[in-house]
Amino acid sequence: MSSPARWPRRIRPLFTLYLPVxxxxxxxxxxxxxxxxxxxxxxxxxxxxxxxxxxIRQGVTFGHYELLSKDTLFWSWFVNSxxxxxxxxxxxxxxxILAAYSLARLRFLGAxxxxxxxxxxxxxxxxxxxxxxxTVVNRLGLSDSLWALVVTYPTFLVPFCTWLLMGYxxxxxxxxxxxxxxxxxxxxxxxxxxxxxxxxPGVICAALFAFTLSWNEFLYSLVFVSxxxxxxxxxxxxxxxxxxxxxxxxxxxxxxxxGSLPIVIxxxxxxxxxxSGLTAGAVK
Amino acid sequence: xxxxxxxxxxxxxxxxxxxxxxxxxxxxxxxxxxxxAFIAPAFFLLLFLVGYPFVLSVWFSLSDARVxxxxxxxxxxxxxxxxxxxxxxxxxxxSMVFTAAALxxxxxFGMALALLLFRxxxxxxxxxxxxxxxxxxxxxLSTLVWWWMFEPLYSVVNWTLKALHVVxxxxxxxxxxxxxxxxxxxVNTWRGLPFFAITLLAGLVAIxxxxxxxxxxxxxxxxGRFWYVxxxxxxxxxxxxxxxxxxxxxxDFNIVYVLTRGGPxxxxxxxxxxxxxxxxxxxxxxxxxAVSLFLFPILLGVVFFQLRLVRKAATYE
Numbered sequence: 031m032s033s034p035a036r037w038p039r040r041i042r043p044l045f046t047l048y049l050p051v052x053x054x055x056x057x058x059x060x061x062x063x064x065x066x067x068x069x070x071x072x073x074x075x076x077x078x079x080x081x082x083x084x085x086i087r088q089g090v091t092f093g094h095y096e097l098l099s100k101d102t103l104f105w106s107w108f109v110n111s112x113x114x115x116x117x118x119x120x121x122x123x124x125x126x127i128l129a130a131y132s133l134a135r136l137r138f139l140g141a142x143x144x145x146x147x148x149x150x151x152x153x154x155x156x157x158x159x160x161x162x163x164x165t166v167v168n169r170l171g172l173s174d175s176l177w178a179l180v181v182t183y184p185t186f187l188v189p190f191c192t193w194l195l196m197g198y199x200x201x202x203x204x205x206x207x208x209x210x211x212x213x214x215x216x217x218x219x220x221x222x223x224x225x226x227x228x229x230x231p232g233v234i235c236a237a238l239f240a241f242t243l244s245w246n247e248f249l250y251s252l253v254f255v256s257x258x259x260x261x262x263x264x265x266x267x268x269x270x271x272x273x274x275x276x277x278x279x280x281x282x283x284x285x286x287x288x289g290s291l292p293i294v295i296x297x298x299x300x301x302x303x304x305x306s307g308l309t310a311g312a313v314k
Numbered sequence: 315x316x317x318x319x320x321x322x323x324x325x326x327x328x329x330x331x332x333x334x335x336x337x338x339x340x341x342x343x344x345x346x347x348x349x350x351a352f353i354a355p356a357f358f359l360l361l362f363l364v365g366y367p368f369v370l371s372v373w374f375s376l377s378d379a380r381v382x383x384x385x386x387x388x389x390x391x392x393x394x395x396x397x398x399x400x401x402x403x404x405x406x407x408x409s410m411v412f413t414a415a416a417l418x419x420x421x422x423f424g425m426a427l428a429l430l431l432f433r434x435x436x437x438x439x440x441x442x443x444x445x446x447x448x449x450x451x452x453x454x455l456s457t458l459v460w461w462w463m464f465e466p467l468y469s470v471v472n473w474t475l476k477a478l479h480v481v482x483x484x485x486x487x488x489x490x491x492x493x494x495x496x497x498x499x500x501v502n503t504w505r506g507l508p509f510f511a512i513t514l515l516a517g518l519v520a521i522x523x524x525x526x527x528x529x530x531x532x533x534x535x536x537x538g539r540f541w542y543v544x545x546x547x548x549x550x551x552x553x554x555x556x557x558x559x560x561x562x563x564x565x566d567f568n569i570v571y572v573l574t575r576g577g578p579x580x581x582x583x584x585x586x587x588x589x590x591x592x593x594x595x596x597x598x599x600x601x602x603x604a605v606s607l608f609l610f611p612i613l614l615g616v617v618f619f620q621l622r623l624v625r626k627a628a629t630y631e
Contacts, residue, residue: 043435047430047433047434048425048434048468049428050430051431051434051441054423054427054443054445054507055441055444056506058352058444058445058446058447058448058507058508059444060505061448061456061460061463061504062447062448062451062456062459062461064421064459064462064463064470064510065456065458068459068462076468076582077468078374079467079468082473082477083468083470084470093425099490124587125355125356125359126356128351128352128355128356129351129353129355129356129357130591131352132348132352132353133348133353136345136346136348136349136350137346138345138346138349138350138351139346141349141476143618144353144357146621147360148356148360149617149618149620150613151360151364151372153613153616153617153620154364154566155561155562155565155586155609155613157563157565157566157567157585157586157590157606157609158371158565158590158607158609158610159364159367159368159606159612160372160590160593160604160606161371161589161593161602161603162366162368162370162374162603163363163372164371164594164597165367166362166363166366166367166370173486182363184359185348185359185361185363185364186358188359188360192356203337212543215351217345217348218348218349219502231563232333236433242450245452246451246452246453246454248452248453248567248568248571249567249568249586249590253590253594256319263452264452264453264454264455267454267455267458268454268455268458268572277465279462279465279468282458282462283458283459283462285455286455286456286459287459288515289452290452290455290456290457293450293451294447294450294451297443297447297450298443301439301446302445304446304450305442305512305516307514308446308449309511309512309516310510
């Protein structure tokens with residue numbers, strides 16, 4: 031036991047690997063755990079300075095969730111988020127598939143410049159353009175409606191989907207499409223009937239990311255939509271549950287938990303897609 | 315790029331005297347009208363909702379536009395006033411400190427985590443899944459829990475530090491300027507670390523095992539293998555990740571807005587939050603647009619280096 035070399039092979043990884051990983055896992059999960067614990071704790075215990083904050087000693091309560099459902103517009107925000115995210119995702123994935131197909135497969139004048147333009151818009155952070163975009167949304171007569179978000183979210187989703195799908199389409203061999211075209215299919219039919227069925231994983235990945243990014247979006251929603259009943263979830267929980275200097279921490283954390291739930295569920299089922307989508311941009 | 319290869323092929327064929335019989339893929343590849351029809355929706359969307367707003371943003375920054383008023387041309391007045399304003403100088407400084415510190419933390423810890431995850435064999439999926447979670451959860455909501463963790467009276471961080479007798483009074487995390495900056499950097503690192511770790515992990519997996527074996531047989535220890543095999547081969551991935559993260563860290567809005575709103579005393583304002591405060595909360599759209607345009611040169615720099623990296627990778631293939 032004196033030198034590391036003589037540690038039994040089964041115990042060594044415990045110290046050199048799993049022990050050092052623990053703080054990272056703890057750091058990643060603790061805030062989320064604390065979010066859940068706070069949302070289930072009775073106010074008496076929550077606001078007791080002496081009580082240990084990590085655990086629930088005086089019984090679990092769903093009171094915060096009840097109050098959130100009854101006294102706030104939480105479920106309206108939830109539905110708004112759902113509507114906007116689904117609509118923006120469908121639009122962006124369809125536009126992304128078409129654009130990615132022409133960039134990956136077709137030769138046309140300006141393909142190179144369009145590719146670079148897509149790449150630049152992919153890197154444009156929403157905080158660069160929210161001021162002029164709010165003027166545009168106003169002039170289109172869309173401010174204070176969910177349409178403002180359905181129209182503006184694709185500005186960052188389409189470049190992302192195009193970029194991701196273009197990479198994916200390039201991994202599919204051209205030959206199967208060429209056979210279909212010899213058999214009389216046109217470009218659109220080949221795309222829908224031949225390429226898309228093969229590229230399903232890529233499309234799922236693009237759709238998952240587009241949905242997640244829309245669901246998590248905060249700045250555009252905060253700026254373009256102000257009536258309380260039309261807010262999306264992220265903005266509603268943040269701006270409507272905080273009144274003056276009084277914080278309803280239980281309700282806030284309950285809202286944060288429920289608001290994160292759809293994404294966490296999707297994440298648990300599609301972990302591998304998330305991982306591949308995340309690394310697609312950087313490692314190709 | 316594609317157009318060039320097309321012409322090149324034609325030239326080659328012509329030189330060989332085979333011009334009339336073009337290759338099958340050559341014929342199928344030339345569907346210019348289909349291509350334009352396919353990119354048109356994406357093109358016009360980005361033209362009207364990214365290109366046009368950008369032009370509008372430049373116009374705003376050169377005008378004295380306020381909410382509800384078009385404003386008139388004032389030249390570079392907004393930029394001149396910003397550069398001499400104390401709050402904006404503070405914002406510039408904050409942005410540099412925030413970005414440099416958060417990027418360093420994410421690179422160092424992301425690399426360490428990637429190296430650990432690479433060796434994890436048991437509970438691989440569970441551990442990777444857990445570590446990636448902060449990146450997936452809505453930032454605006456997860457920052458709320460950090461706010462609660464730093465709450466003056468009930469802070470779980472202070473409770474723990476006091477219970478461990480590290481300190482004996484509450485630490486004012488969000489009302490002390492330096493601690494507030496530390497807090498926003500910490501939360502940004504918490505959220506961004508998974509992106510670094512998972513992407514670097516993908517880069518690590520792509521390094522051929524034989525190189526490590528060769529280095530080992532040449533007598534390289536673990537540190538030597540890391541410096542002479544891992545680091546050089548991971549460099550392209552590392553560069554892309556850092557460039558990508560530079561722009562999105564610098565442009566961060568959610569974390570600062572939820573946690574500190576730029577305070578205390580403007581000590582945590584970044585371009586995005588200060589632009590929001592000027593443009594929307596005090597209605598000075600011209601000034602606000604000018605602030606956010608400071609992100610643009612950095613964006614261009616990132617695009618330039620990214621494209622160079624992509625092209626370089628393409629020529630190696």
